[in-house]
Amino acid sequence: MTDFQQQALQLAAQQSSPHWLAALRATGADRWSSATWPTRKNEAWKYTSLLALQNDNPARWASVDNCAWQEAIDPIDVDATRLVFINGHFRPEHSHELPAGVVRFSEADAHQQQLIVRHLGKVMDSSQHLFGALSDAVAGEGVLIHVSRDQKLDKPVYVVNVSTPEAQPAMSSQRILVVLEDSTEAELIEHYVSGNEQQNLFVSSFTEVVVGNNAQIQHYRINLEQEDLLHVGGVHVDLHRDARFLGFTLAQGSRLKRIDYHVNHRGEGAHLGLNGVYLPRNKQLIDYHTNVEHRVPRCTTDEVFRGIIGDSAKAVFNGRIHIHQDAQKTLAEMSNRNLLTSPTAEINTKPELEIYADDVRCGHGATIAQLDETSIFYLQSRGVTRADAVRMLSFGFINELLNQVPEQAIQDYLRPRLTTLFGQQGGELGQMSYE
Amino acid sequence: MLSIKGLHAKVEEKDILKGLDIEIKPGEVHAIMGPNGSGKSTLGNVLSGRPGYEATAGSVSFKGQDLLALDTEERARNGLFLAFQYPVEIPGVSNMEFLKVSVDAKRKYAGLPELSAVEFMKLARETSKRVNLDANFLKRGVNEGFSGGEKKRNEIMQMMLLEPDLCILDETDSGLDIDALQVVADGVNSMRDGKRSFIVVTHYQRLLDYIVPDYVHVLADGRIVKSGDKSLALELEAKGYSWLENGEG
Numbered sequence: 085m086t087d088f089q090q091q092a093l094q095l096a097a098q099q100s101s102p103h104w105l106a107a108l109r110a111t112g113a114d115r116w117s118s119a120t121w122p123t124r125k126n127e128a129w130k131y132t133s134l135l136a137l138q139n140d141n142p143a144r145w146a147s148v149d150n151c152a153w154q155e156a157i158d159p160i161d162v163d164a165t166r167l168v169f170i171n172g173h174f175r176p177e178h179s180h181e182l183p184a185g186v187v188r189f190s191e192a193d194a195h196q197q198q199l200i201v202r203h204l205g206k207v208m209d210s211s212q213h214l215f216g217a218l219s220d221a222v223a224g225e226g227v228l229i230h231v232s233r234d235q236k237l238d239k240p241v242y243v244v245n246v247s248t249p250e251a252q253p254a255m256s257s258q259r260i261l262v263v264l265e266d267s268t269e270a271e272l273i274e275h276y277v278s279g280n281e282q283q284n285l286f287v288s289s290f291t292e293v294v295v296g297n298n299a300q301i302q303h304y305r306i307n308l309e310q311e312d313l314l315h316v317g318g319v320h321v322d323l324h325r326d327a328r329f330l331g332f333t334l335a336q337g338s339r340l341k342r343i344d345y346h347v348n349h350r351g352e353g354a355h356l357g358l359n360g361v362y363l364p365r366n367k368q369l370i371d372y373h374t375n376v377e378h379r380v381p382r383c384t385t386d387e388v389f390r391g392i393i394g395d396s397a398k399a400v401f402n403g404r405i406h407i408h409q410d411a412q413k414t415l416a417e418m419s420n421r422n423l424l425t426s427p428t429a430e431i432n433t434k435p436e437l438e439i440y441a442d443d444v445r446c447g448h449g450a451t452i453a454q455l456d457e458t459s460i461f462y463l464q465s466r467g468v469t470r471a472d473a474v475r476m477l478s479f480g481f482i483n484e485l486l487n488q489v490p491e492q493a494i495q496d497y498l499r500p501r502l503t504t505l506f507g508q509q510g511g512e513l514g515q516m517s518y519e
Numbered sequence: 520m521l522s523i524k525g526l527h528a529k530v531e532e533k534d535i536l537k538g539l540d541i542e543i544k545p546g547e548v549h550a551i552m553g554p555n556g557s558g559k560s561t562l563g564n565v566l567s568g569r570p571g572y573e574a575t576a577g578s579v580s581f582k583g584q585d586l587l588a589l590d591t592e593e594r595a596r597n598g599l600f601l602a603f604q605y606p607v608e609i610p611g612v613s614n615m616e617f618l619k620v621s622v623d624a625k626r627k628y629a630g631l632p633e634l635s636a637v638e639f640m641k642l643a644r645e646t647s648k649r650v651n652l653d654a655n656f657l658k659r660g661v662n663e664g665f666s667g668g669e670k671k672r673n674e675i676m677q678m679m680l681l682e683p684d685l686c687i688l689d690e691t692d693s694g695l696d697i698d699a700l701q702v703v704a705d706g707v708n709s710m711r712d713g714k715r716s717f718i719v720v721t722h723y724q725r726l727l728d729y730i731v732p733d734y735v736h737v738l739a740d741g742r743i744v745k746s747g748d749k750s751l752a753l754e755l756e757a758k759g760y761s762w763l764e765n766g767e768g
Contacts (some may be wrong), residue, residue, distance in 0.1 A: 458607055459609050462606070466621035466624075468621060477615070487611070
């Protein structure tokens with residue numbers, strides 16, 4: 085066991101947690117401590133070093149911080165039911181009253197506890213996900229969204245996870261479970277955010293989603309964090325018959341940010357639509373691993389990830405689609421496009437299609453490109469400098485995906501931040517309203 | 520306005536322009552016609568400074584300045600405009616933003632303040648009406664999913680907004696039906712003010728029924744082989760280009 089594995093077990097021991105999570109925690113701790121620590125020789129961690137985490141070796145839980153959070157961060161201005169966590173601690177004073185169907189684990193009634201026990205750590209297979217095992221081992225507080233057949237959530241659920249600076253390396257953990265019964269709908273916005281000060285934080289964040297027959301979730305995971313922070317998390321999804329998961333994710337910041345999307349098509353006719361954007365710069369590292377398991381016939385996957393990697397930053401995109409023998413009539417498309425804006429920027433992209441069925445339509449493409457010279461010339465011929473043309477086109481490359489985000493409030497939140505990121509003149513680009 | 524003397528240019532190591540001379544005074548409209556491969560489009564690209572189009576000899580003076588010494592964007596800010604034969608689609612960059620950045624760049628160069636978003640939007644809406652383009656096109660990505668005619672009208676709209684001194688229309692008529700051609704021609708004609716000059720590059724005489732030129736030049740094998748007034752275009756329409764290329768003219 086590495087020092088960090090041992091340290092994390094001690095962190096688990098320091099917590100108080102509900103007795104009904106004991107079995108999950110025990111299994112998690114067992115898997116965590118018996119796992120061989122991954123090195124660059126492990127395929128799943130080939131391009132992403134965990135050294136930063138081992139060196140930090142966080143020895144304590146992040147503290148309760150009574151910060152004026154809206155000054156520390158600027159939340160998304162969305163009409164939603166909001167839950168605010170600061171350093172992993174729930175802050176009721178910043179949160180809204182919760183509607184039926186949304187509850188924190190610590191407040192769950194007997195029925196909800198049963199539901200949590202039934203699904204938590206089950207959608208995610210912690211024997212396959214080391215940091216999932218850690219998350220199980222420290223399971224305690226979290227958010228349950230459960231929409232039963234006779235229920236309807238009037239508003240999206242907006243979970244804001246704020247990080248604030250710690251003096252010594254510390255850890256925080258977030259856990260979300262969504263259970264949508266047949267023909268129900270929900271929208272969940274997960275927002276991980278920090279100020280620009282050095283954080284000294286390791287954030288663990290795992291979300292599991294069960295989408296029942298003909299149910300639908302619109303899911304967002306926005307990660308805008310300070311570049312020194314460490315973050316490992318995942319979104320694990322089970323899709324039943326005709327279920328739909330429509331996702332958008334964006335990541336910026338962090339020395340080490342690893343996010344896994346693991347989606348299981350378990351019922352015929354299920355659909356996954358997932359768009360992602362990663363924008364590491366300076367010395368940041370962002371690693372997206374997606375894995376889609378087509379286990380049954382007639383499911384569809386449409387996955388688009390785009391990245392712009394600048395300075396000496398590094399990105400990893402590993403997109404696996406596994407089409408099992410029985411998954412006939414599968415339609416799966418995956419595209420990953422990357423722009424490198426500096427000679428020292430690095431992208432490791434690996435689309436993996438494993439197909440064991442013979443009647444499927446599957447496509448993938450991965451490109452690493454410079455900007456289109458004809459487009460640059462077109463802008464220059466209208467008086468725009470080359471440098472501005474490059475910025476406009478880079479922004480446009482991402483803005484194409486942003487334009488498809490159904491939640492307007494998220495578009496409005498991200499666009500000015502991204503224009504600032506791309507150093508647009510006056511930040512005006514992309515912000516013009518047309519009314 | 521524009522004085523081209525003995526211009527030679529090559530594209531990918533191939534000599535395309537081989538000693539081209541042309542003199543354009545303020546307010547004049549010059550049509551340049553010629554068969555495919557004669558160098559018509561190369562001229563517009565060399566004048567606007569497109570990478571890969573290299574002037575190897577000769578001189579180009581634009582408003583008294585050495586045009587070839589300027590970067591593409593400086594040429595544009597100085598009042599040169601090229602309407603593209605194939606306007607580029609740029610998804611993700613809205614037409615409105617693109618137009619505003621262009622107009623502001625030119626205004627800044629001229630020492631004028633940038634337009635406010637409100638002022639610009641008003642101007643852009645009015646201008647889009649002039650080329651019969653729905654204001655919704657302003658919101659869309661630059662030329663994204665536009666039809667051929669819409670792209671060309673978008674070029675003319677840019678020209679109107681940028682108010683250049685010299686406009687080069689590179690086969691703006693290709694692929695347009697009569698209605699679209701009429702709109703484009705009306706737009707161009709509305710900008711003829713006796714000071715602004717135009718180079719109209721075209722393969723077909725038809726455009727010149729709508730945009731009536733002061734001079735017509737025939738380009739063949741990288742040189743002007745014949746110049747005349749608008750009647751030359753009609754002659755070309757009747758007889759084709761071969762009588763000139765074969766030296767029978």
